[in-house]
Structures are given as structure tokens and as C-alpha cells.
Amino acid sequence: MAADKKNHIAENLRALRTFKKYSMMTLAKYSGVSKAMISKIERGDGGVSAEVLGKLAEALDVGISDLMASCEPSAVLLQSFDTQAVFDDQKIGFTRRALSPVFPNRGIDIVHNILQPGGKTGVFPAHKRGIHEYLVVLEGTLVAELGDKVVTVDKGDCLFFDAHVEHQLINEASTPVIWILVVDASKYARSIS
Structure with a gap:
């Protein structure tokens, strides 16, 4: 992950934690992430x-993209390719690019994802009820573990699911899988204008 992206995550995590009036210990308790890791x-x-x-x-009641954010809200905003927030976990071969502008209370996240062969995203925690995800596979085949359900999503397929269950995405194939994810939290969004 590039240094400037790490700094956005560092700055945003600290700002969101402070805004919520959480100590590192409180955030550790709510998230299940150690205080040492949060500090790091x-x-x-x-x-x-x-x-x-x-x-x-x-635990902070935000989306992953909020932790990656690098722009301020505006009534009209073009998010150019070179300014999109990118998260790259080379250990597991997972790259996540926030295609949509990232700012608080936007309600919708559009994310381009690539997962290398044999890769797993890791388990994402359940979101609040009312948050939905749409997933469209552009290349390859993706296995989605959604709570106790397992769904195989092939190229061109669109998967919709209520995201209030733990979920993990897996590439069991020998080629990378590429997909677009739309996270709809509009039920909880507020207008920016």
C-alpha cells in the first residue's frame, strides 16, 4: 500500500475515533482489533x-472507504482515476479501488476489486440492518460466503445480499477475479447540499 494511502487511513482512523470520543482501548473492545494494532x-x-x-x-459505524477517504464533499465532484483511494493487501492478493468519491454520509460506495488466485478477502463483519451489497463479476469466478450460505458468482452475474451477516469473498480459480461492488447504505446517508 502506498505511503500516502496509509497516511489517509492513519489520519481518518484517528479523526473518526476522536469524533466518536473513543479511546484506543474502547475501539479495540468494540472492533476486536488490538490496541497495539490500532496504535500502529x-x-x-x-x-x-x-x-x-x-x-x-x-465499530466506528462507517464504511471501509471512509477510512481511505481523501476528499471533501461537494454537490458536484469528478473523481479522477489518479485520485481514487486504493487499498492493496499484497499478502493476500487483494486490491480495492474506491471508484466513487469518498466523503462522509454519501450512502453509496462503488468499489472495483481484484483478488488473485487462491486469495481470500478475510471475513468482513456484519453491517447494520438495511445495508445492502451488489456484486457484479467482470472477470473470473468468485465464491461468496454470506453467513451460512455459499454462492458462486460467475462472470456477468450480479449478486445482491443483505450485508447484516459476516461475509468473505474467495477466488478458488487459477486466474484473478475482478468485480464491482456497490455498497448501499443510503438508508443512513444525509444530504451533502
Whole structure:
């Protein structure tokens, strides 16, 4: 992960934790992520997995993209390719690019994902009821573990699910899988204008 992206995560995690009036210990308790790891992330010192980002985001009541954010809200905003927030976990071969502008209370996240052969995203925590995810596979085949259900999603297929269950995405194939994910939290969004 590039240094500037790490700094966005570090700055945003610290700001969101402070805004919620959570100590590191409180965030550790709510997220299941150790205080030492939270401190390391806030200092920008270490790699962070998508699974850990998911736990922290859920505990802070935000999306993963909020932890990656680097822009301010505007009534009209073009998010150019070179300014999109990218999370790259090379250990597990998972790359996540926030295609949509990332700012608080937007309600919708559009994310481009790549998972290398044999890769697993790690388990994302259950979201609040009313948050839905749409997943469209562009290349390859993806296995989605959604609570106690397992669904295979092939190229061109669209999967919808209520995201209030733990979920994990797996590439069991010998080629990378590429998909677009739309996270709809609009039920909880507020207008920016």
C-alpha cells in the first residue's frame, strides 16, 4: 500500500475515533482489533488487512472507504482515476479501488476489486440492518460466503445480499477475479447540499 494511502487511513482512523470520543482501548473492545494494532495503524507504521479495516469501520459505524477517504464533499465532484483511494493487501492478493468519491454520509460506495488466485478477502463483519451489497463479476469466478450460505458468482452475474451477516469473498480459480461492488447504505446517508 502506498505511503500516502496509509497516511489517509492513519489520519481518518484517528479523526473518526476522536469524533466518536473513543479511546484506543474502547475501539479495540468494540472492533476486536488490538490496541497495539490500532496504535500502529494510526502511526502509519504497519500493513493493515481488509479484514481489520472492516472490523474498525464497523465499530466506528462507517464504511471501509471512509477510512481511505481523501476528499471533501461537494454537490458536484469528478473523481479522477489518479485520485481514487486504493487499498492493496499484497499478502493476500487483494486490491480495492474506491471508484466513487469518498466523503462522509454519501450512502453509496462503488468499489472495483481484484483478488488473485487462491486469495481470500478475510471475513468482513456484519453491517447494520438495511445495508445492502451488489456484486457484479467482470472477470473470473468468485465464491461468496454470506453467513451460512455459499454462492458462486460467475462472470456477468450480479449478486445482491443483505450485508447484516459476516461475509468473505474467495477466488478458488487459477486466474484473478475482478468485480464491482456497490455498497448501499443510503438508508443512513444525509444530504451533502
